[in-house]
């Protein structure tokens with residue numbers, strides 16, 4: 001198929017065939033970060049047609065580009081489209097389109113949804129995106145958020161795997177401690193039918209049990225696997241990181257959502273959250289709820305004692321430990337993926353950049369952070385032949401940035417344009433995606449709270 005497309009399009013590229021091809025896009029004079037290494041290819045011309053990258057070559061003025069849509073990429077940096085690997089659609093008001101717009105406007109071209117609540121049909125959303133009925137990033141989804149009450153017998157475990165296959169979910173997500181026999185039955189049955197199992201840790205069992213999943217969501221889970229003394233032990237840290245590394249498992253840290261919870265409890269930080277620009281993209285009812293004293297963390301935890309300590313102090317300590325742990329994971333080369341949990345004032349799309357920025361503050365190298373949002377999730381999702389790098393023959397799902405993200409990851413949010421399925425979304429198009437969300441929001445005076453996790 002690729003050769004066929006190349007055969008058809010190379011004549012255009014060489015200027016032999018002057019016919020118009022609206023599907024062909026030429027980005028000129030752009031710096032390309034392929035994400036194969038830290039190397040930046042300076043001043044390139046990137047040709048895109050029918051949704052694929054056709055060529056990447058040193059910029060020249062020789063091509064006859066009359067028949068292409070030409071974009072001046074001078075001074076811009078081209079990176080692969082970002083992946084949001086821990087997304088939740090929390091509030092049905094206004095529809096899924098609100099969130100999908102926010103994701104695309106922020107350069108997220110692939111998203112993994114992490115639960116199906118009872119008012120949703122996540123496979124239907126995925127299929128509608130694939131068929132073009134809904135405009136949104138490439139979509140993957142887990143099945144329902146499974147807690148132990150739904151998995152009380154081995155028969156139920158077998159049944160849940162069966163229904164996941166029938167329904168066509170991409171992943172099975174465990175969100176709770178399960179009895180050992182049920183957990184093992186579930187893993188074995190899912191493995192037989194090649195259904196990846198992911199989720200929270202099995203907190204009541206040794207780490208080794210949790211490492212049998214394809215990924216662990218939230219480094220917070222590791223807090224609960226250990227007691228305070230163990231968390232302070234360098235030996236425990238070393239052994240844990242080694243066990244994770246050897247297992248080959250992937251970890252999605254979701255640090256920002258936890259930091260935000262800590263900030264809800266701190267009066268000065270909470271006050272600062274009122275200035276959070278992206279909060280305008282939340283539904284008005286959600287925004288008001290999270291910014292008010294009704295915020296459940298302020299209401300239920302502020303000033304309260306947790307495990308014998310002031311909750312704010314304790315959660316702050318946990319956050320610091322989680323950051324340190326994440327840095328150890330990164331330094332050991334354990335595959336990490338960017339996911340934000342899109343919960344409360346963690347606003348879809350924008351939160352991908354916040355998570356990346358926090359990882360930079362933690363001490364991760366910008367290249368490693370970009371990997372966690374491009375190369376690593378592509379391989380994890382088994383889409384590495386089409387996604388994850390800026391490479392000839394891969395899907396043209398790309399982001400053009402105004403500055404170099406390898407020098408400072410905060411460049412990731414300074415987006416000049418997004419190329420999605422080979423089509424250019426320039427700054428006007430991206431702005432109108434955001435404007436649509438504001439228009440939908442304006443039609444909601446108030447709305448209900450949102451589902452957790």
Ligand SMILES: [Zn+2]
Nearest residue numbers: 088114341453
């Ligand atoms: Zn989640």
